[in-house]
Amino acid sequence: MADTAKVTRQQQPGRPATDPGPDPGPVVGPGPDSADRPRPSDRRSAVRSLLRLWPFVRPVRARLFTAAFVAVLASCIGLVIPLVLKWLVDGPIADRDPGGAWLGGGYLLLLGLAEAGLFGLRRWLVARPLAHVEATMRDSLYRHVQRLPVAFHDRWASGQLLSRGTTDLQLLRLFLAFPLTFLIVNATTILVGCVILLVQRWSLGLVLLAPIVPLIVLCSVFEAKYAVAARRAQDQVGDVTTVVEESVLGIRIVKGFGRHRSQARAFRELTARLRATELRKARLLAALWACIMALPELALGAALVLGTVQVADGDLSAGTLVAFLSTALALMWPVESIGFLLAMSNDAAAATDRYFEVLDEPVADRDDARKAAEQTPVTGPGTTRSGTTAPGTISSGTTDPGTTGLAFHGVTFRYPDAPTDAPPVLRGIDLHIRPGETMALVGATGSGKTTLTALVPRLHDATGGRITLDGTDITALPRAELRARVAVAFEEPTLFSATVAENVLMGGEGAGSDDLRRALRVAQADGFVDALPDGPDTEVGEQGLSLSGGQRQRLALARAVVGRPRFLVLDDPLSALDVHTEALVEAALRQVLATTTALVVAHRPSTVLLADRVALLSGGRIAAVGSHHQLLRENAEYAALMSGTADGAGTARHEGESVR
Numbered sequence: 001m002a003d004t005a006k007v008t009r010q011q012q013p014g015r016p017a018t019d020p021g022p023d024p025g026p027v028v029g030p031g032p033d034s035a036d037r038p039r040p041s042d043r044r045s046a047v048r049s050l051l052r053l054w055p056f057v058r059p060v061r062a063r064l065f066t067a068a069f070v071a072v073l074a075s076c077i078g079l080v081i082p083l084v085l086k087w088l089v090d091g092p093i094a095d096r097d098p099g100g101a102w103l104g105g106g107y108l109l110l111l112g113l114a115e116a117g118l119f120g121l122r123r124w125l126v127a128r129p130l131a132h133v134e135a136t137m138r139d140s141l142y143r144h145v146q147r148l149p150v151a152f153h154d155r156w157a158s159g160q161l162l163s164r165g166t167t168d169l170q171l172l173r174l175f176l177a178f179p180l181t182f183l184i185v186n187a188t189t190i191l192v193g194c195v196i197l198l199v200q201r202w203s204l205g206l207v208l209l210a211p212i213v214p215l216i217v218l219c220s221v222f223e224a225k226y227a228v229a230a231r232r233a234q235d236q237v238g239d240v241t242t243v244v245e246e247s248v249l250g251i252r253i254v255k256g257f258g259r260h261r262s263q264a265r266a267f268r269e270l271t272a273r274l275r276a277t278e279l280r281k282a283r284l285l286a287a288l289w290a291c292i293m294a295l296p297e298l299a300l301g302a303a304l305v306l307g308t309v310q311v312a313d314g315d316l317s318a319g320t321l322v323a324f325l326s327t328a329l330a331l332m333w334p335v336e337s338i339g340f341l342l343a344m345s346n347d348a349a350a351a352t353d354r355y356f357e358v359l360d361e362p363v364a365d366r367d368d369a370r371k372a373a374e375q376t377p378v379t380g381p382g383t384t385r386s387g388t389t390a391p392g393t394i395s396s397g398t399t400d401p402g403t404t405g406l407a408f409h410g411v412t413f414r415y416p417d418a419p420t421d422a423p424p425v426l427r428g429i430d431l432h433i434r435p436g437e438t439m440a441l442v443g444a445t446g447s448g449k450t451t452l453t454a455l456v457p458r459l460h461d462a463t464g465g466r467i468t469l470d471g472t473d474i475t476a477l478p479r480a481e482l483r484a485r486v487a488v489a490f491e492e493p494t495l496f497s498a499t500v501a502e503n504v505l506m507g508g509e510g511a512g513s514d515d516l517r518r519a520l521r522v523a524q525a526d527g528f529v530d531a532l533p534d535g536p537d538t539e540v541g542e543q544g545l546s547l548s549g550g551q552r553q554r555l556a557l558a559r560a561v562v563g564r565p566r567f568l569v570l571d572d573p574l575s576a577l578d579v580h581t582e583a584l585v586e587a588a589l590r591q592v593l594a595t596t597t598a599l600v601v602a603h604r605p606s607t608v609l610l611a612d613r614v615a616l617l618s619g620g621r622i623a624a625v626g627s628h629h630q631l632l633r634e635n636a637e638y639a640a641l642m643s644g645t646a647d648g649a650g651t652a653r654h655e656g657e658s659v660r
């Protein structure tokens with residue numbers, strides 16, 4: 001497996017590698033600035049970001065608009081209450097009319113009840129559709145992440161993806177439930193309220209409206225600063241999630257190497273950074289809130305003094321002043337709440353950006369099979385794309401009936417994140433595995449064996465040349481069909497939180513219990529599986545951690561063979577087996593390999609002996625192809641690799657296993 005790749009990833013900027021020194025850094029986790037994290041190149045305005053939510057909101061727009069209308073209605077009812085008060089003070093109270101006062105009280109009660117009822121109705125209207133929007137968005141994100149190429153997952157920290165699918169989506173649901181509605185409701189309420197104030201007494205109204213301009217300037221300054229802090233905080237939540245997730249998954253390494261202190265330190269540093277950002281957000285919000293509270297209060301005080309003087313001079317009725325002040329007080333909350341509504345909207349805009357950064361990542365083109373078929377003319381066997389004859393029998397079309405089995409034609413590959421001056425990992429690979437043949441792939445550590453095998457099921461796409469299955473270019477095959485034809489088992493056997501049977505059966509579409517039995521038998525897994533508490537129905541837990549390494553490897557092998565694939569790609573699948581079990585698995589594998597076309601990465605001679613022929617990968621090229629014994633005789637590098645004496649051969653653990 002690509003151990004070296006993992007080291008490369010950990011050594012990227014901001015991702016400290018395991019440090020064997022006296023003060024080791026964290027075993028895992030993003031570093032100070034998480035510089036390896038993809039970031040948006042430019043910050044779009046909050047409104048433009050939030051508008052991207054429309055496709056998800058569209059299906060529930062009727063309910064959302066109705067809810068907003070109901071909220072506006074409720075808020076406007078709140079503005080009618082001061083008018084009833086004016087009538088009550090200037091009418092029944094001034095006339096000392098108890099009947100009128102009771103009537104006025106009744107009106108006020110009814111209006112209050114209507115306001116409360118309408119706000120309740122709004123909550124009821126939005127609850128279900130917003131849960132639906134959140135679920136749909138989460139579903140889209142999950143499906144998209146599943147379809148993104150392996151190169152994407154190599155680049156992105158898992159915690160960043162987790163936080164986008166959880167906390168960011170919760171922020172978005174909150175935004176749709178409150179700020180979106182209340183920004184509309186409050187703006188309408190403030191507008192209607194201002195008209196009422198100006199109509200009641202325009203001079204007092206103007207005094208109250210004076211703080212509007214400074215408030216607008218303040219809000220725009222705040223918005224710009226808060227947006228940056230909001231984005232930083234959400235990214236930092238992603239970093240914290242990554243550290244927690246990796247620490248839990250790597251708990252054996254953390255404990256085994258006594259790294260819990262350094263791991264805890266890394267966690268503390270990240271949480272301290274997050275805390276600092278949250279405090280900055282709080283300070284910004286507090287400053288804005290102080291201004292938003294103080295300025296209108298000052299204006300209200302001035303209007304009160306001016307109004308009292310006018311009542312004393314007999315220019316204004318007491319009822320009008322009461323109504324005016326009640327209206328102004330009713331507008332206080334809509335004005336004051338603008339601060340946190342803006343803050344929540346900015347949090348939501350940052351969450352939207354983060355969400356779409358993942359969703360905008362191009363998936364491996366689903367239609368590339370069709371496009372390749374349309375664009376590439378099918379030429380006869382033995383011609384290249386330019387029409388010239390290639391070495392061997394290589395066709396450039398999407399189908400090449402002349403080449404059956406699995407064939408690599410001038411395949412080149414370079415990792416997308418590799419330094420530009422680094423040579424490609426694979427260069428001009430020409431290899432033909434005939435139908436029914438088993439080819440062992442041997443090479444030093446880091447020579448590109450895993451990379452080459454990953455190209456067949458298209459976990460990565462070759463950057464040059466072509467790979468054909470029975471003459472058909474793999475890029476011309478729909479991915480589902482390709483993966484049905486090719487089964488893989490990697491050195492790192494990943495099992496899911498599911499039963500043994502489910503884990504194995506996911507290797508073959510439509511495979512049943514007979515196939516399961518056969519596959520378990522082939523992988524020599526039937527014995528230990530039957531001994532599990534519920535047999536094949538035993539839950540094997542997260543990553544199958546309740547099983548031994550060898551048991552997991554055998555289940556991964558069973559998964560590879562359960563669908564009776566025509567092509568089998570095995571990346572050193574026997575590495576964790578003891579010698580006795582390995583011999584049993586090999587014996588069973590021989591039967592499977594006899595009927596499939598297989599490419600098997602092999603480190604030890606016993607695995608090589610399963611193969612009909614061996615290909616030696618060296619310097620990114622196929623250096624030699626032949627039988628095991630032929631290569632042992634004729635190729636010094638191969639002989640050194642097999643005897644475990646080669647530099648970095650990666651076979652040290654199997655020293656002494658030489659077969660001659």
Ligand SMILES: Nc1ncnc2c1ncn2[C@@H]1O[C@H](COP(=O)(O)OP(=O)(O)OP(=O)(O)O)[C@@H](O)[C@H]1O
Nearest residue numbers: 001002004005154415425445446447448449450451
């Ligand atoms: N995701 C990646 N990004 C960049 N480089 C990578 C990546 N994965 C692997 N590499 C590099 O590609 C080269 C080949 O790696 P690969 O895992 O294919 O070697 P290998 O022959 O399978 O090694 P081993 O025998 O140790 O499993 C190495 O130099 C490795 O560092």
